[in-house]
Amino acid sequence: MNKLKALILSNNEILITNLKGLFEKHSIETDVMSEWKKSFSDASTYSYYLIDEAAVHDDQAITVPSLSYLVGIVQNPSFENVRSWMNKGANDVVVLPEDLTRLDEFILKTKESAKARETNYSNTGKIGGKVTAFYSAKGGSGKTFLATAIAQALQVRHDQKVILIDLNAQFGGLDAMLGLEVSRSYADLQPVVKELGIHHIENVAFKDERTGNLVLLSPANPAKAEDITEELISKLIRICRQSFDHIILDLPSSINTVSFTGLNEAAHIYYVLTPDSPGLKAFKTAEDVFQRFQLGNQENLSVILNRTHAKNELTEKDLAEVITRPIIGKVRADFFNIQANVNMGNPFYLKKKEKPGSKALKDIVQLVEKSMK
Ligand SMILES: Nc1ncnc2c1ncn2[C@@H]1O[C@H](COP(=O)(O)OP(=O)(O)O)[C@@H](O)[C@H]1O
Ligand SMILES: [Mg+2]
Known part of the structure; x- marks a missing residue:
């Protein structure tokens, strides 16, 4: 009908x-x-x-x-x-x-x-893949890291079909995290936005053969980034819902047309919070913005604490007292192991049953297992 x-x-x-x-x-x-x-x-x-x-x-x-x-x-x-x-x-x-x-x-x-x-593309949210956005108002919180690792864990460990989309128009981030040098981006789709289909998207996306993830990068050219419209981003996401189980959005800290549309299309927003005062301050600012633009209601916004450590300035308990959103997971700080992976451009997960290579990656496995239940 x-x-x-x-x-x-x-x-x-x-x-x-x-x-x-x-x-x-x-x-x-x-x-x-x-x-x-x-x-x-x-x-x-x-x-x-x-x-x-x-x-x-x-x-x-x-x-x-x-x-x-x-x-x-x-x-x-x-x-x-x-x-x-x-x-x-x-x-x-x-x-x-x-x-x-x-x-x-x-x-x-x-x-x-x-x-x-x-x-x-009916907007009911009942059909098609799940759109998840990783956001934080503070740069360097771990949005790109978590989006990437979770996308890989879903595909490698849970056989989910995943597309990872970089919505950091202009500056990117996913390319560096994955060690990719690809010049194609979704900005190339702007001229065909009216008749956009999945084959267009597959043409400009990069398939990471190591994990199976499809990756859609943002343009490196600022002039191209400026021309990207809300229509393109929202169509992209909705079309991807037809072909993928998960659409994972890596967002920048700044709110612009591209990131706003991503937040608006997401069924769930994970706010990445580092347990320190700059992190908390940025979170409060973000809450105001969310309220103003009616983003993220009580059910679809939750917090992931990232870089937790025994010597953190604020504990989970401190944070739970001041923030009203549920904290659904904690990922430990694990500088050496993660940075080594990132520097080599290696995926964080490669095999289904493999023991995670570090503390942070173990925490992420648990988080993903919980979300799949
Ligand atoms: N739990 C963690 N432990 C150690 N290093 C981390 C952790 N999370 C992120 N990082 C590192 O911090 C840096 C910034 O993370 P990134 O994901 O790029 O932040 P954002 O996308 O929020 O700006 C990266 O080099 C990343 O590898
Ligand atoms: Mg980033």
Whole structure:
């Protein structure tokens, strides 16, 4: 069942009748609203948004889910006006009733992929692989290390199909952790974002033959990184959910379009916290940001303590008293063993039943085993 729905936002009776007739012809249900509500943006209810500019105020931000189609209905199709709609993310701008035929063709052309999107990328979180983001507001906490080691443990020790995505646009990090020198990145997919499919992704990803992980790197070129859109990142992740059991996102400490989209798409966020005052301070800042942007609710954000040690400034007990999120695991500090692995670009896990090579890697094995239960 994949019944498509369209939202018509207008107060103009003639226009509404015209549009209703058109969508009916395509067996697409319509809802008519007279005023824009912010809640229209988040629900994945509508595949098409037909927005009459007369029904929105200048200061109203119209954002639609990135996999839906937005069509602006204007009276005056001036260059400036059309460009402003395109900047808002409109797929098309029409003048009605003159452009009814063109709109008809647009629906015809997009209906099939809208249906596929509806079935495949439905935002319910129930189908497809699990998206997990590793985040911390403090650099050097161990996000990249944990994301990498956990991705490897899942694939090597639990036969899970895993894709590891570096969302550190501009600076990367995964390449160094894995000892990779690959020039392909997901920035190469920006030009094909409209028709993006799994084969595009596989073309630019790197398969780590040692572990089986597929790795998608971020662009090393800052100019390329700037052009990456929310649409690309969110489509990437949703398409990967079709083909992988786990989509592991390695995030930077900074919040930008790329990292924000990653956090937003994640079913679970692991906050990597080092048990010291700079770590705690950064955590509190992050909590404010999460609240402001409504990220990470009570169930889907948990803390992993990293680099724990008998001489840590703060103990788990100290931290548990001041943070409200659950601490779901501890990974011990293990400088020599880990650094040796990283310097050689060696994977942290290579065989299914192998005894982990160090304290930190043992802790991670336990964490992963717990998460698989
Ligand atoms: N538990 C640990 N024990 C020892 N070294 C660690 C541990 N976790 C991370 N590191 C090291 O600390 C450095 C920074 O980690 P990284 O994962 O790159 O941090 P982030 O991605 O949060 O900036 C890396 O060299 C990494 O190998
Ligand atoms: Mg990192």
